[in-house]
Amino acid sequence: MKNCLVAQSGGPTAVINSTLLGVVKTALESEKIDRVYGSIYGIxxxxxxxxxxxxxEDIKEIELLKYTPSSALGSCRYKLKDFNEDESDYRNIFLNFEKYNIRYFFYIGGNDSMxxxxxxxxxxxxxGYDIKIIGVPKTIDNDLFGTDHTPGFGSAAKYVATSIMELSRDAAVYDKGIINIVEIMGRNAGFLAASSALAGYxxxxxxxxxxxxxxxxxxxFLQDVSSxxxxxxxxIVAVSEGIRYSDGSFVFEDKNNKAHDKFGHSQMGGVGRILGKVVKDKICKRVKVIEFNVLQRCAMHFASKTDVEEAYRCGRDAVNYAxxxxxxxxVCINRINxxxxxxxxxLIDVSEVANKExxxxxxxxxxxxxxxxxxxxxxxxxLIAGEVNIPTENGLPRFSRLNLCL
Amino acid sequence: MKNCLVAQSGGPTAVINSTLLGVVKTALESEKIDRVYGSIYGIxxxxxxxxxxxxxEDIKEIELLKYTPSSALGSCRYKLKDFNEDESDYRNIFLNFEKYNIRYFFYIGGNDSMxxxxxxxxxxxxxGYDIKIIGVPKTIDNDLFGTDHTPGFGSAAKYVATSIMELSRDAAVYDKGIINIVEIMGRNAGFLAASSALAGYxxxxxxxxxxxxxxxxxxxFLQDVSSxxxxxxxxIVAVSEGIRYSDGSFVFEDKNNKAHDKFGHSQMGGVGRILGKVVKDKICKRVKVIEFNVLQRCAMHFASKTDVEEAYRCGRDAVNYAxxxxxxxxVCINRINxxxxxxxxxLIDVSEVANKExxxxxxxxxxxxxxxxxxxxxxxxxLIAGEVNIPTENGLPRFSRLNLCL
Incomplete structure (x- = not known):
């Protein structure tokens, strides 16, 4: 028996299950692999x-993974210790690898998962264990090394740009000035907030x-917005949640007391609300603060076709490479043109990717x-090109319902 | 010369321009109407x-109105005084009606506009002015009298239910409990928050x-959530922004001091954040507060086909009735089955609709x-049935660009 295991890790994306399908379908169809196992809640x-x-599992539900957002197998944020310091997790993992005859392990995730x-x-x-282990990239932040871009980013970028376009139409309806502050995910890398520029045209x-x-x-900032x-x-002000002052402190922490309220208390909440308050105090009373929140990472309903297809291909090729x-x-994506x-x-050595941003x-x-x-x-x-026609039922997406209980 | 005028009023919706197209196209094609004017920023x-x-205008840009969210002509919130008390606005409006030979006026809006x-x-x-005036309904709140439902509601409901489904997938990924509080529009009527139930299946x-x-x-509430x-x-807790205590005060006003912070100050912000704080204090630390914000009323990218078509029809029939x-x-919508x-x-007498909820x-x-x-x-x-394939360009919606500057 030669079996394989696939798992998902880190924050979900709209297309992480498209990758899962790529792995599972290719493995199910391969004569070299007997059983295809999924690990629930990652490693x-x-x-x-x-x-x-x-x-x-019903193959129909498996196929629906292509258009089902978020990690269908569940996820974790679990960092293995250095095996020279603590081998216990490794022993248990490899015991289970043997128990289930796992010869191939595919881990879909970001830099921590790598x-x-x-x-x-x-x-x-x-x-000397006989097992092939391949990482498959995903992250909406697009902050992975060694790949032109990462599956998950394109769909999030498309959601951001589309929502900014719609928001911009909404904001323009009255004969009055308005300042919209839109908070977009990205603690360290600005790719996603940058993609709001696509709406610019x-x-x-x-x-x-x-x-x-x-x-x-x-x-x-106040001078920019004011003029x-x-x-x-x-x-419309599009802002990464992770913008920082020159001293390295996050704006949302408000350590420099730029947005203290009249009682001297620090404002609660994200950077959008902090900036919203300052703009309201100093520039214009008509301010709207909009947080795209987790919707930007889980919206499959207007995903990028390019992203969905590349996500699938990454999963498929992970199995082929193994x-x-x-x-x-x-597995990485190279842009030819x-x-x-x-x-x-x-393919890229995972040591060149792990823990880098x-x-x-x-x-x-x-x-x-x-x-x-x-x-x-x-x-x-x-990266945002192309639309998908997601399967629907009664006017709503018909997502995969795997027979597991998260 | 017999000309017509169309205008939009109140908060925008995803399909208010589908209605506008219904009016404009029917009027442009009618031999009984010479020129079709739009009033910018409502009455x-x-x-x-x-x-x-x-x-x-380029007919191509006009046709694109069908899939362009928000009020393309701009909007206003302007209440006419009683003409027995102050006739000045009426005089000016009818002077302009005469100046532009307006014999038909179509006003797309909610109960205030009616x-x-x-x-x-x-x-x-x-x-004794020779003018036909017809109201055309729109509102995401679905709170208009005299019609089974209102164009704009179906698409907002579809956005809410779809986003709740996606959010629900996102929330489930980790092996930990989580409480999501989702704040949904609706100051007085709960139709939109109720539509989150569609995701329930x-x-x-x-x-x-x-x-x-x-x-x-x-x-x-705390007992419900806790158990x-x-x-x-x-x-997932879906909550209308307008929920009220039995004394009639809004929960977001927090007059009952249910969510005061430790310094005794009232929390800022919407009902979602108020409830989020209470739930975090009393039930579970892992709480996410999500506001759908204006996105729920301007998202055309996953609109309800039923809604778009009905919105168009209401505009078309407004002209025919006039x-x-x-x-x-x-114009009202009657549900036959x-x-x-x-x-x-x-059709319904507008006096039966105006100012009611x-x-x-x-x-x-x-x-x-x-x-x-x-x-x-x-x-x-x-009301949420059917998907539209909106026109796209470079992976983003191609909205109408009328040659006017809002």
Whole structure:
């Protein structure tokens, strides 16, 4: 018996199950693999032997994974210790690998999950275990090294840009000035907030964009917004949740007391509300603060077709690479051409990816630090291309209902 | 010359421009109407002679209105005074009607806008002006009298239910309990929050729903949530922004000091954050507060096909009714059958609609006051049916760009 195991880890995305389907379908169809197991709640669930058997599942529900957002197998944020310091988790994991005859393990996740792939594959090599371990990338933040971009990002970017366009139409309806502050995910990397620039061409409201890659300066920000408001009256400010002052402190922490209320208490909540308050006090009473919240990472209903297909392909190729004998690697996406867009998959040593974070290139931010250059736009554009027709039932998405209980 | 005027009023919806297209296209094609004017920023803009000439616009951009959210002509919240007390606005409006040879006026809006239709048509009758004035319904709140439902509601309901489904998938990924509080629009009528029940069948998280139609009781709420949490661990609480205590005060005002912070200050913000704080203090630390915000009323990208088509039809029939000589009426939608769903348009005296508010029927709320009955679901279901394929360009919606500057 040669079985395989697949698991998901870290924050969910709209297309992480498209990748799961790529793995599961390819493995189910392969003659070299007998059973296809899923670990429920990531590697942490595998330690507790929470196993799902895909061979027993209705193939229709499996196929629906392609258009089902969030981690269908559940997820975890579990960091393995260095095996030289504490081997206990490794022993238990490999005991379970043996118990279930797991010869292939696919871990779908971001940079922390690649750390797990790295450690497990190094441990397997040292101990001489016959198992191929492949990482499959996902993250809405697009902050993974060694790949042009990451599955999950394109759909989140499309959601952000589309919602900004719609919001911009909504904001423009009255004959009055308005400043909308939109808080977008991205603690360290500004790719997602940057993708709001894609909405720019529709140009109903003037847009300003602030990313964590540029140190935030409250005075300059207020000057930017104020002069944009004077000129355009209808403004959208798109801001990464992770923007920071030059001292490295997050704006949402408000350590510099820029947004203290009249009682001297620090404002609660995210950066959007902090900036909203300051703008309301100093520039314009008509301020709306909008948080895209988890919707930006779980909205499958207007996903990027490019993203869904690439996510699927990454899962599929992970299995193919493993069957070719590869291990300790992550599937990556190489961009061959931007326009027309062509990409192909490749492999990269997972040690080059694990625990690193890619940033939005400074050279793609305009000189005044509040917008994205044409080159940046050209990078982003193909990733949101194409629409999917998700299966529906009674007017609502028909998501996969695997026979497991999260 | 017999010209017509169309305007939009009140809060925007995803499909208010589908209605606009229904009016404009039918009027442009009619031999009885010469020019088709739009008033920019509603009746208030008409007072300032802000006029848009549809005959001069590219027909392609006009056709794109069908899938363009928010009020393309801009909007206002302008209440006409009683003409027995102050006739000045009426004089100016009718001077402009004469100046532009307006013989037909179509006002797309909610109950306040129907008050304008009512007053203008009564004034015209008294003064003997030859003008037909027809109201065309829109509102995401679905609170208009005299119509089974209102264009704009179905698409908002579909957005709410779909987002709740996606959110519910997102919330379930970790092996931990979580309580999500989702704040949904609806100051006085709970239709939109009720539509979150449509997501119920997908059943990943246990859902509780609170509407303004039932007096809110904080102790009962905490008991509901607490016992749901004990049993199901993963909970979504959908709540109308307008829920009220039995004394009539809004929960978000927090007059009863239920959610005061430790310094004794009232919490800022909406009802979601108020409830989130109380739940965090008393039940579970893992609480997420999500506001759907204006996105729920401007999201065209996953609109209800039924809603888009009905919105269009209401605009079309408004013109047809006016050409038949009707005035002082509102187009309404009559439900002939629920399953299969059949509806047809009708007319109702606008005086029966103006300034009134319909509520979500109490009989459609379950006895424990925190969910929707099957009968309620059956009412809601057909309104979100069907998907539209909106025109796209570079992966983003291609909205209409009328040659006017909002």
């Amino acid at each position: 942490e669930g595998f330690l507790k032997e929470k196993i799902f058997d895909f061979n027993k 750390d797990t792939v790295d450690k497990l594959s190094r441990y397997a090599k040292i101990k 529709d140009g109903v409201c003037k847009q300003l964009i602030y990313l964590p890659e540029i140190a935030f300066d409250m005075d300059k 944009a408001y004077e000129k355009h009256k209808k403004i 069957l070719m004998g590869e291990s300790g690697k992550m 931007s326009s027309p867009y062509i990409s192909e998959n490749g 890619k940033k939005f290139p400074i050279s793609w931010i305009t000189k005044d630090g509040n917008n994205i250059t044409e080159e940046g736009i050209e990078y982003l554009k193909p | 208030e803009g008409f007072l300032k002679e802000k006029i848009f000439d549809f005959n001069k 008050d304008t239709v009512d007053k203008l048509s009564r004034y015209a009758k008294i003064k 997908d059943g990943v998280c246990k859902q509780l729903i609170y509407l303004p139609e039932i007096a809110f009781d904080m102790d009962k 749901a949490y004990e049993k199901h661990k993963k909970i 050409l038949m000589g009707e005035s002082g009426k509102m 629920s399953s299969p769903y059949i509806s047809e348009n009708g 319909k509520k979500f029927p109490i009989s459609w709320i379950t006895k424990d006051g925190n969910n929707i009955t099957e009968e309620g679901i059956e009412y809601l279901k057909p």
